[in-house]
Amino acid sequence: MKIAFTTSGNDLQAPLDSRFGRAPKFLIYDLDSSAFELIDNQQNLNAAQGAGIQSAETVAKSGAQAVVTGHCGPKAFRALNAAGITIYTSDAPSVAGALDLYRQGQLKKAETADVEGHW
Amino acid sequence: MIVAIASGKGGTGKTTLSVNLAKMLAPNVQLLDCDVEAPNCHLFLEGEVHERIIVNRLVPHIDETRCNACGECARFCAFHAIAMLGTVPLVFPEMCHECGGCVKVCPVKAIKEKGQPIGVIEKRQSQGVPLVQGRLDIGVAMAPPLIRAVKACINKETTVIIDAPPGTSCPVLATVRDADFTVLVTEPTPFGLNDLALAVGMVRALGVPFGVVINRTGIGDARVHDYCRAQDIPILLEIPDDRRIAEAYSRGIAVIDAVPEMREHFLNLFNKIRQTI
Amino acid sequence: MKEIVVISGKGGTGKTSVTASFAVLAGKAVVADCDVDAADLYLLLMPTVKERHQFYGGNLAVVRKDDCIGCGACLAHCRFNAVIMNGRGAGEAVFTIDPLSCEGCGVCVRFCPVKAIDFPERLCGEWMVSDTRCGSMVHARLGIAAGNSGKLVSIVRREARRIAEAEGKSLIIVDGPPGIGCPVIASVTGATHVLVVTEPTVSGAHDLERVLSLTNHFKIPAWACVNKWDINSEMTEKIEEKAGQLNARIVGRIRYDRMVTMAQINERSMVETESACGEDIKRVWEKIVLQEG
Structure with missing residues (x-):
């Protein structure tokens, strides 16, 4: 199974970015092979509107079945839900930290959007 | 004759200008409040609402039994109002611009449009002034569809005064477009001049004849006057900075009722506009 | 922050x-x-x-005059009254888009039968x-x-x-x-x-x-x-x-x-x-x- 983490860096030690729609990159981690790939989200970082929806599309295309991020707005929440992607929110400082918490089953599933949408 | 006040x-x-012109011209007038985000004309006119019309805009609705998940609608939508995730396209009505494109591009005719309320039109009759006012619902982003609905109520048989929203972007364009004349109201201050120049650019681009009214003459400097002279823009009226006017306004009283000598000035203004058209 | x-x-x-x-x-x-x-x-x-x-x-629809066959499909499809007909008599109509009215939806671009409408990004x-x-x-x-x-x-x-x-x-x-x-x-x-x-x-x-x-x-x-x-x-x-x-x-x-x-x-x-x-x-x-x- 693959998990998408929002980040501004290039590896597991990089910080977990608190934004979903406007996250600079997604780190897609494969739990089975322990390998990861990076997907640039610069285009959405620059998208003024609908960034959450487009980021959700990007994550869905990557094949990830879960997202770990800081906060999730209403449009992204709806879009990820429709794609059958589970959303976890975390304030872990790094991707590795969030991954550990996930493995320990300590991340909480987001039941609703926890921030108001940006336009 | 349609006169927009912007x-x-x-x-x-x-x-102030819209309400006073309308009151002076009553009953041969219709007043439209197109500042649908902050509609205020009714505060200066008595009279209850006698008709209330809910205004809808059209947003796509997907018939899941027909949809074959081809994703064409999502690829087509320029406003990212449809996303293709999972097995059914997901609609984000708040992003929709009502172009109707998704309905047209769907190969299996699975998309229909449904009305979604965005605001109301309220009609009042006050001392011979029929007022048609748009009121945008809270949280709705797009004002132009409601403005167009207000303008659809125009009575072409009479003089129509339109109170426009401030600024120079979409809602103002939707309001001022196809007016016979636009009055640009400003004040003799640096902010007033800066924003007047922007508004002049807008009405010139639209090709609508226009003139300027300077309000609160005496509070600032002469730069607005100099600008109008240099640009060859007629100054149709100057309203003095008068505490009686400000106080009447604060209480919702029309200037021509509080300061009767202003009636003649507004009449002169209207005559100048009529001569121009 | x-x-x-x-x-x-x-x-x-x-x-x-x-x-x-x-x-x-x-x-x-x-x-x-x-x-x-x-x-x-x-x-x-x-x-x-x-x-x-x-x-x-967003984008702006622009008709290439030389390629327009004057069929009027754009006019029929546009919901924003942005298509102007510059008629010079029957059969000669050439359509243009009023940039002030164009919403940038791309419907006309899509439905032009001869692909005579460009859709460049719009400097706003x-x-x-x-x-x-x-x-x-x-x-x-x-x-x-x-x-x-x-x-x-x-x-x-x-x-x-x-x-x-x-x-x-x-x-x-x-x-x-x-x-x-x-x-x-x-x-x-x-x-x-x-x-x-x-x-x-x-x-x-x-x-x-x-x-x-x-x-x-x-x-x-x-x-x-x-x-x-x-x-x-x-x-x-x-x-x-x-x-x-x-x-x-x-x-x-x-x-x-x-x-x-x-x-x-x-x-x-x-x-x-x-x-x-x-x-x-x-x-x-x-x-x-x-x-x-």
């Missing part, structure tokens, strides 16, 4:  | 004068002018522009990063008669945030647009706090209610302050009571002062001139800082 800067006196 | 947005509902209540004063009082903030439609803050802060960026907002204005006497400022200019102001507002806020992060600033002060529609929603969503500056008039009271309904709708904590309060003290009290009922905290009153216009003419904020209302604004700012912690 201004780049807010709070320069658009509503 | 805190982001305070100054809005008003009704235009001309003194948003920009208050914002400029806050920028001076804060000293270490990034300032953003989100009233991209009628940007006035630069007249008080006199920025030196460091960077200019073009703003492309520019945004700038500048230096001012009170720090960095992000501001913008919407093109004449151009749309997409909400999108430009989003860019200005995003850049202000990026600069604040880069400069290690913890506060962004935003001058917002009037109204409650698209650019206002784009200005306030996700902000830490909104300050509503209103005036003691029937219009000010009416629009304050609408703008506070909006902040409640988006769950943004709001402060309220009545400018020129002494023009009608009875109305001021009514407005403050109403604001309280709508969950806004009152952070003071600012008196009517003719010096506001003089300050504008001298390109100064109120707190940089000797004025009674400058003192009032200082007290409002102190209250805000106290509540923000």
